[in-house]
Amino acid sequence: MSEVELGLAIIATINAAIRFSVPITLGALSGLLSERSGIVNIGIEGMLLMSAFTGFMANVFLSRPDVPDALQAGPVRLTLALVVALITGGLMSLLHGVLSIQYKVDQIISGTVLNILAVGLTGYFYQREAPTLGKLPNMISNPFTIADSWELKLADNFKFYLPYDIGRILFDKDVITYLSLILVVVVGWALYRTTWGLRTRSLGENPRAADTLGINVYRMQYTNLFLGGMLAGLGGAFLTLAAVGLFEQGMTTGRGFIALAVMIFGNWRPSGALKGALLFGFALALQNQLQLFGINFPHQLVGMLPYILTIVVLAGFVGRVQPPAAAGKAYEHE
């Protein structure tokens, strides 16, 4: 395989890894907000699937010919669809909250409910090949790809294409991809540098103490669940409004569970979640791209690795992760 081919294969793999990692990052952030607040969330998969579906259906609905042009214009239509997906994620998460906080349903079961419900509802209302007017456009185009740009001329001149290659990784991504990176920073900052963050973490470690200090535990848990749900909603929206532009039944194919793994792998920290998501995204991408590198190895065996790695990390064989102490236990206000 030539050098050019290898370069192209590497870039394709990295871009695929980024594409895979966006919903996983957002899902992991969602789970992190919830678990840091003391609510275990294995329903990320359902939240991703449901919001991917509603975001898509909102796009389909607004694309119908009888909808006024003002609403159909790209930015308006897609923003509305995005909002629908965000709210869906938030509401799904609130359902988890109502079940597990109000009705004291075991948090694992409540999460399972979300997952099963999402598969059923999206399957029931699914419409085959519903048309839309298009998905989110890419932003910040790579200067090197513009034919007469001076950057390209410079690169041609020196036969030095590394900036061009890096540009293909950094640029031409949709808004959610960039937003997910910003959100990792924002959530990380908020969690460790603000009063809200301190209170949130205290809920996950010792809600009784937080309650004693006058924090309204339930209200805070609901708020954080809603915020976390919106993050998962954004991840779902990425699937149908940015990455693929179409909805398929069961299209999340376990990404929500990978997000859960990534959250654990990243030790319940946003920066760790990003690292984990990139690593898992890379493993997923490699699974699809092995042949590009001329490696004849069954992709399923590569696909197994992230899951095994998560078990290894969780079992403390390599490094040690520390879950929030109070996550999983329903808090009883006295």
Place this chain on the structure above:
Amino acid sequence: MATTARSQPTPALSPRSSSGFSRVLTALQGLLIPALSVFTAILMGSILILLNGRDPITAFEGLFEGALLEPRGLLATFRNMTPLILSGLSVAFAFKSGLFNIGAQGQLIVGSVVAAWVGFAVDGLPPILHITLAMVAACLAGALWGAIPGALKAYADAHEVITTIMLNYVAMQLAGWLISTGSADGTIKAGPLSNPASTDAIARTPPILESARLPSIYTIPPGFQLHIGIFIAIIAAILIWFLLYRTTTGFQLRMVGLSASAARYSGVNVKRMTILTMAIAGLLAGMAGGIQTLGVNYGYEGNQSLALGFDGITVAFLAGNNPLAVNFSAFLFGAMDAGTTRMARTADVAPELIQVIQAMILTFVAADQIIRRLYRVRAVGGPQVRISNRSEGEL
């Protein structure tokens, strides 16, 4: 069902302590919540059908006829409920010991693949031996796959919910590789259990030999048959009930479920119990997989039993994690699945409606307070579905 009243000091551990009459009464009251849950879920399903502009009465008539009145439908109901009994048992059994087995799916896949392997690779055995060998292999494979999260929980404090979810995916990928067809040009070798005679690109194992097929009890020509698996499943349910409520081991398992620390102080080896529980849970799910391979699919094909393991969770909870009641909730779910085709045909309702109804059943059974408030039912016994506070008491 949680059949005991809150006033009793040691609820689930003393099933024989109350008088016969009050036991019947509490058992009936225990049925109330699941029945109302199913009823409410069907009601909400009807609303969904109305929203789509279809007729719910026609739909549920179709479901009922398709599942119970047509001979083929009835056979399908029994056939569907067989793996559901076993995966439901798997979840319920682990639950009794305070463990949540979300890994029934993976254990089922492993059992399925191993049964297929023994089914096509071992030649020259009489059917009774061949079937027994394949079933035992499937059970052992499932038990091993279940024992892994058990051991990880016991010795590395890794939460079984996460490890079983992860092992589901490992099992899927592993099975996918074992049966993979390889690349067309032969640069990637086909998986060790793939079918070399396959002419299409669908990954599957070779068909199992005639001698490994579960015998049929009743056949509707052409070739639509009910295999003996249903009896195996029901017997397994009775054995599990016996193990849980009539043996010392079962007593210890339930004690661990109620309070791990109390069990430890009374001399129970909690670590060993954890591994044993998960191994038996895995065995049951592996058995479900084996039966599907030997009785229905006659081989293993990727994704053939996509949701059986997960459905086991709902089946178990609807039964209040009672091993005998699992038979009935599996029957209900098997019937729902069997009737969907007819429902879809006569009332033009998407078959996925059943999944929505099943999710709602799980919701209502788990959040029984909603049902109690809705129908003004007073509480008998504690909340029905609760994972024990085992995570608090370290092992």
